[in-house]
Amino acid sequence: MKQKVIISATLTGMLLTGNAYAIYVEPVDCVTCTDPFNPTECNSYDSTCCDPCKIGPIEPIKCTPSLCNGETVTDMGDGCDKIASSGCVNNICTTTYTARCQKGYYGAATLNNLKTSCTGCTACPSSGGIAGTTSGAGALAITECYLPSGSAFSDSTGSGTYTNNCYYQN
Secondary structure, three states: OOOOOEEEEEOOEEEEEOOOOOOEOOOOOOEEOOEOOEOOOOOOOOOOEEOOOEEOOOOOOOOOHHHHOEEEEEEEEOOEEEEEEEEEEOOEEEEEEEEEEOOOEEOOOEEOOOOOOEEOOEEOOOEOOEOOEOOOOOOOOHHHOEEOOOOEEEEOOEEEEOOOOEEOOO
């Protein structure tokens, strides 16, 4: 014996009838998925996502500042650090990425779009066999570079010890 099944869809859900049973499915409000590294581009989507590039609602995330706040520094090479800073924004744990030059380097550090490499850092100049340095990470100008106090040097004119930090001048 063949049975008749009627499927009807409405804006409020779907009703399936036949043999005296019914199933009601709640409507899904979707939010747009975006690529965290390039917010103007959509991620791929699958059977769990609304198309195109939308996902169904998720349970609200309660951000715990003691678990979410922090900073992680990663050596990217060439005198550059990637800094991942986490914190609560609108009750969601978010991470932002920045770059800075390491101690002994200066410049405007820049991460590539994928956050996998960094450019823009230059080593401080050396003199008389002494490597130039900075007081810490994040120097932007060559004038923040110096030859450290207490360093012994020698060149064609003689040898000696720096009694103060000797800063580079333009």
